[in-house]
Amino acid sequence: MNKGAQLYEGKAKKVFATDDPQLLIVSYKDDATAFNGLKHGTIEGKGVINNRMSNALMHYLEKKGIPTHYVEELSDRDTVVKKVEIVPLEVIIRNISAGSFAKRYGVKEGIVFDSPTIEFSYKNDELGDPLINDYHAMALKLATPEEIEDIKKYAFQINDELKAFWKSCGVTLVDFKLEFGRVADGSIVLADEISPDTCRLWDSKTGEKLDKDRFRRDLSGVEDAYQEVMRRLEEKI
Numbered sequence: 001m002n003k004g005a006q007l008y009e010g011k012a013k014k015v016f017a018t019d020d021p022q023l024l025i026v027s028y029k030d031d032a033t034a035f036n037g038l039k040h041g042t043i044e045g046k047g048v049i050n051n052r053m054s055n056a057l058m059h060y061l062e063k064k065g066i067p068t069h070y071v072e073e074l075s076d077r078d079t080v081v082k083k084v085e086i087v088p089l090e091v092i093i094r095n096i097s098a099g100s101f102a103k104r105y106g107v108k109e110g111i112v113f114d115s116p117t118i119e120f121s122y123k124n125d126e127l128g129d130p131l132i133n134d135y136h137a138m139a140l141k142l143a144t145p146e147e148i149e150d151i152k153k154y155a156f157q158i159n160d161e162l163k164a165f166w167k168s169c170g171v172t173l174v175d176f177k178l179e180f181g182r183v184a185d186g187s188i189v190l191a192d193e194i195s196p197d198t199c200r201l202w203d204s205k206t207g208e209k210l211d212k213d214r215f216r217r218d219l220s221g222v223e224d225a226y227q228e229v230m231r232r233l234e235e236k237i
């Protein structure tokens, strides 16, 4: 599989065409951004870790019956995925209060919820990814009612699977962001990535942050944290 024209360069990945119109190659970069692109930096080796972690987790989810865009890992940073039409929603699942939830509702981080929450942001950089509900998403024709039902069902299933998986690694899955897309036959699949860039992962014993919050909050040991979660994942998968 050869890389064709570059179709897009995002904040964390580049996307290339391939010989097959239904397949793309995504290429993971070490670039890191936060606060809607206001903070820029590099996390050495992040692209390699995010590529391999996302692929391993998507492969794991496929085995559990969740459809994903993952096709084949080509190299440390490059992966073949099914081309999808991205549903412009950031789907956020939370098990524990943190980040924007704690800020918005004026609560401390670390409150364990009785059951997980789901929220959507409208994926639109110019608007700053505003929070949106199901009805708004349907009014804006971002997705059909059936697609929203599928997305919610998959998102909670993914949470159940990943929470249990990370627990076995001594890691608590606090919250995470998912993106879904439509494949050629119109069905919904999990797309984009699952990595320490898109999940909050805390050491189950110490509560130490093992994710992008170390970069967002200028904590030391960003690279070490990414390596540590990857090491724990590879022991189990």
Ligand code: ADP
Pocket: 008, 009, 010, 011, 012, 013, 014, 015, 024, 069, 081, 082, 083, 084, 085, 086, 179, 181, 191, 192, 193
């Ligand atoms: P951003 O666009 O937020 O800067 P990235 O740097 O991660 O993010 O860029 C990757 C882009 O590719 C994202 O816009 C994402 O929605 C999109 N994408 C992810 N998976 C697929 C896929 N399977 N098909 C088409 N687009 C995808």
Ligand code: UDP
Pocket: 090, 092, 098, 099, 100, 101, 129, 175, 176, 177, 197, 198, 199, 200, 212
């Ligand atoms: N997240 C993400 N991309 C975004 C926004 C959030 O991957 O554009 C992830 C983030 O890493 C965290 C979860 O979604 O795991 C919830 O993020 P939150 O809403 O708390 O936002 P933040 O703290 O990033 O402002």
